[in-house]
Amino acid sequence: MEIAFTHEHEELRQTVRRFLEREATEAMVRHLMESQKGYEPRTWERLASELSILGLAIPEQFGGAGFGAVELAIVLEEMGRVLFCGPYFASAVLAVSSLMHLGDDSAKARILPHLASGKTICTLALVEHNGRWDVGSIAMKATQDGNAWRLDGAKDYVIDGQVADIILVAAKAANGLGLFEVERTANGSRCEPLPTLDLTRKLSKLTLSGTPARIISGSGDAARGLEYVLAFAAAMLAAEQVGGAQRCLEMSTEYAKTRLQFGRPIGSFQAIKHKCADMLVETEFARSAAYNAAFAASAGDGKEFIEAAHAAKAYCSEAFFHAAAENIQIHGGMGFTWEHPAHLYFKRARSSSILFGDPLEHRQKLASQLGL
Amino acid sequence: MEIAFTHEHEELRQTVRRFLEREATEAMVRHLMESQKGYEPRTWERLASELSILGLAIPEQFGGAGFGAVELAIVLEEMGRVLFCGPYFASAVLAVSSLMHLGDDSAKARILPHLASGKTICTLALVEHNGRWDVGSIAMKATQDGNAWRLDGAKDYVIDGQVADIILVAAKAANGLGLFEVERTANGSRCEPLPTLDLTRKLSKLTLSGTPARIISGSGDAARGLEYVLAFAAAMLAAEQVGGAQRCLEMSTEYAKTRLQFGRPIGSFQAIKHKCADMLVETEFARSAAYNAAFAASAGDGKEFIEAAHAAKAYCSEAFFHAAAENIQIHGGMGFTWEHPAHLYFKRARSSSILFGDPLEHRQKLASQLGL
């Protein structure tokens, strides 16, 4: 498998970057991170109307652009660079991949066009209180009542649940796991925002008590499909992490060139220069890891992709965290202030390393795949 | 417990250091490492007659100096500095502590005085082919035949077995583990030298077939006693490692001061200076670890000592290895030649980290002790 971006890919990247430079400024990020909703509806609308990237991975028949993992990874890398605030990862990645991989025809036709147009925001609720990103840990109960279903239980760390119109909920029915569609405002549904370490990504706790739901994953067991969705989410998050790491490297390098101490730029000191060099190595490796996973995803959903996804999430999590931590250190006291953006990347890096499984878990799963 | 060396301790250190500077030069180390025996009998004799340190930890009633772990640690640290070649660790540490902790009165009276005088060299054979420093792994079989015993099996990695007159062998009898005295040249005993990675410490493989042996550990199970001996050996080896790490730091610092590149001493570059600073931190921590274990050993053989021994072996192994590796790097191409002593320390560091259990094992055992 070769990693090769086309001219169109480069154009997509440039278009998204230019858009985000205008729309996702640091001032906007700070405004949204203090807000309840955590996103700017006008920007959201333009992601659909101007850039057509809300439906990037949605087939054309459902109103999307018909692209796939590589294109999503490009967008996410750019969003990661600027800590974009908004339910893109929730709706355009998690929800779309869940629907595409698990949803029945009716659900696809009903929901996907609205995700592509941005009229509906959707997310996936999978992990529960024990925080293990693992389909075996799902305890949410689904009960069939004639043709209708009801859900009981709680989901934790639901990404952008606070603004989702529809929440896709993984739950346990009598004959195995299923994926269910729930309206956030349905009877018996309570969605509370959590105070997050990383203010730039909102999380919620979802409690359901006898809440009406619609099954969308057909009659079979959705376990394997959900596992794929988890791996896909990990791979896409890795791309976002690359963008964050790259930005930290750039901030550090820029500061090291201009900050003078002892009469010379601090970047002329090997202590700082070599830190930057190591960050560069790790960022390039992270890039390789994330691109590899994205190209593998667009090539299939087999063993090669699963391995690439584990490797990417494990490596990119550590690389981003390290870059974000070094960025604070290189900025010295200033890097430690609330006013400077370094801490925003640091908190994003820490939280992203946990979401969808931390490096230890992914290394273990990879080891199992490799038969170590 | 406080770590405080007395004036007498300092004197012992200085005496040993001066002696070794004359007797254990690099030329002598290189001569002995290429030799079969691996030690210089005249030097050995003077360790007994001039320095009286062969019986340092042997009670006065058995012809020794009546000191303990702290004094042994001082001597070993000095020996570690110069890669002293000779069966000191085998005879004065392993054999003496085995006899003191497990030996019956008759064995003590019969053997210890000759160890103190240097007339007899003794070692301990415990670990077997699987290489686990673990009394549970002992398979050597001891069979009672009237009053006599016979041993069958093989021991591996016997330190300085090639020159030991007496080998203390841990073996499994019907009612548990016992410690046995075997003459190296006894019938059915074969002691073959192993080609070692670290040429400055000789190892042998000992094969016994119906070899006559004398039990010296009484009628009870020697398992707990052997475990103590293993912990004691680990603690003492840690002290030796500190000496090696310290010498690597000194070599690196000295070279960094005098070697010029780009018109300035390489130690003026932060890349080298900060490496040295980190080595200093680790060497000081290693010193704390080894001294702590030595003082704990002289205070008792309980939980506090066992914890200190695990911590010391785990920490000092990594600190010495890291110092030895950095020492090669700082010396550049020259540090990689056979002619330069850097590789001798590197190989000693690697091997010492394995002997008596590697850092992972000791951390695990410590974790169990701490109830983690």
Place this chain on the structure above:
Amino acid sequence: MAKAEISEQDLRARVQKLLEEAHPDNVDQFTFRGKQYDHGLAWVHFPEGYGGLGISPGMQAVVTDELSRHCKTMYDDMAINAIGIGMGAPTVLTHGTDWMRDNLLRRIFTGEDIWCQLFSEPSAGSDVAGLATRAARTGDYWTVSGQKVWTSLAHVSSWGMLLARSNPDVPKHLGMSYFLLDMHSPGVEVRPLHQITGEAEFNEVFLTDVKIPADRIMGREGEGWKVAITTLMNERTAIGGAGSTRPGGGAIGALIHLWQSREKGQFSPEMEILLRDRISKLYIESEMLRITSQRARAARKAGNPGPEGSVAKLAQAELNKRLWECAMDILGADSLVYEPGYTRRRPTSRTRESRNALAKYQFLRARANSIEGGTSEVMRNILGERVLGLPGEPRGDKDVPWKNIPRSA
């Protein structure tokens, strides 16, 4: 010096006499500590008349011990006036004028006057001696303008120890003077500086044409760096001596506690083993930090200060970061949540929070450990150059007038 013969028994008797005159359980802080000062029991190694008895600093422990036997109310110097007592008093004693010694030391000890330190500037972080705050002499006054940063307690302080550039035409270390600044002077503006935790432990201090009387200088004009060294030495000692003092105490104790109260089934068996190895490693390093600090204290006492002290500051900063990272990994998904949310408070001491919340706070706060009081990079230079004797870098900022040295805006 005359009183070197004071015995422990004698000292305990003096504490008894103090308590007869004023008992901390009955009178207020200022009154009690004022009396303690007058009896020479504030800092016993200071000279008589300045709160001491001229005896060994080790004897202070006897005073504390005797007080603790008889009083419920025990005052903590660090909580009362950390900078004033820790750094201000020794500096005043060594370099202050008679007026300062007579009028300031007592109020430092009682806590009536809180002190702060005005050294760091936005453009002079690791390079403190590169500072740009200007002090110009006009008649009996100095006029000072500039900006200081990382100033703890500035918002409650009466006095600030101010380092400013009085002569830009000489090399940087030679052109500074050290002033005692009345923090209520016109032109002094204090603004809170919020950190990664949301809290404002520190301040920025803006100085605009602030007038300082000429007799408020410590040491001579141009000798400010020498005086600052006294202040900084006392800072390093304070920081280097930190860390747990008993096995398994302090941060590592908190970490182990977190681990032992994890929920069952939170981790797979494999994860448990991997985390356990990390904790075991952190335990060992924490122990070695503790023991190394103890060896440093013993060496200082014995008059043989070795490298152990300087080692501790660097090691602790780096260890602390890794330790709290491990704590976050133990919290797992719960570490995504920052309860009860970021605040904008000014912390004095930590309030009682849940163990988890405290760990998350510490995780963020620890990032500053390798920056404050000397970055880890500067500490490695110090270890390399001052302890190991390695040569310094070629420098372009040593022998040239300060004004000619390139500096950040």
Place this chain on the structure above:
Amino acid sequence: MAKAEISEQDLRARVQKLLEEAHPDNVDQFTFRGKQYDHGLAWVHFPEGYGGLGISPGMQAVVTDELSRHCKTMYDDMAINAIGIGMGAPTVLTHGTDWMRDNLLRRIFTGEDIWCQLFSEPSAGSDVAGLATRAARTGDYWTVSGQKVWTSLAHVSSWGMLLARSNPDVPKHLGMSYFLLDMHSPGVEVRPLHQITGEAEFNEVFLTDVKIPADRIMGREGEGWKVAITTLMNERTAIGGAGSTRPGGGAIGALIHLWQSREKGQFSPEMEILLRDRISKLYIESEMLRITSQRARAARKAGNPGPEGSVAKLAQAELNKRLWECAMDILGADSLVYEPGYTRRRPTSRTRESRNALAKYQFLRARANSIEGGTSEVMRNILGERVLGLPGEPRGDKDVPWKNIPRSA
């Protein structure tokens, strides 16, 4: 350049024609490779008449492929004359005289003349341009004295690429000249240099009043550094391109193999999990090195060389050390033994040894990876300065005459 229109098919036909004239399975190495050179199939990107056809270097793969379809005997350039073919030939082509191009290139390719590189000196390691070997002109000869080190293959070489100082009175980069040295000249002494492994991969070369005819200079007098850059660029490309080319291949493949053939019961279950995590991590890093190198090749092909190439040399050196350390940990106590003992041989290629013995050898050999071909410290400078654009250090050795720069004895 005229032949840019040669098609793949055409090229395969040319190989067929070569094979009709001489087949490697029937004639000896010198004969066959001589013919290959004459047909322009040695290095197809070289000009016609010099072993090439003036077409894209990528087309060489077609030649190799076609040969492999029809021949059992396949020659490996690296095994035949690594330095001559990899670095000597491009340097001669770019900077050599007509005589050199006409008389040396063919013999380099056939392997009749082995080449070596004489740049490094004991006192000039990372600082190659600081070298001290002197070359003085007298009449039609240069007289050269000095010592070179780390010279692979010197003991079997006919020619050496020698960098020496022809003018000590100008700054160091400007005072060097580049010579072609006949290794059989009087005054050239080659001594084996044994390494940590006991082997002598390299040599020291002592030059005592060695005479070199004046027409054996490459480039002009004083332009030696420029010529050396051509040689070194070809070295970096060779080293940077190393590493495994398929998932799970190369060193990581060997490590996994060691792991999978461990003895049962060698490790406790806890140790197994800890080692497994390390191997998994090393696997990921090996994969990322492989993919990063692949991205570098793709970027070069596309004419957009990025930082990926320079990254690989540094990363591989550091990874390789950790990888073989892990291998030793997997061997456990067996790593105490070094079978069959240290030798003093001069390795050409590794002989068949047990997997364990090979791992131990690699463990030792890997220490040099972060030294040879540029230390990791120098590589970090290069990444920081040339890739990230960070400023260099203040330098005292750039604009002064070489003879005034302090240097080691």
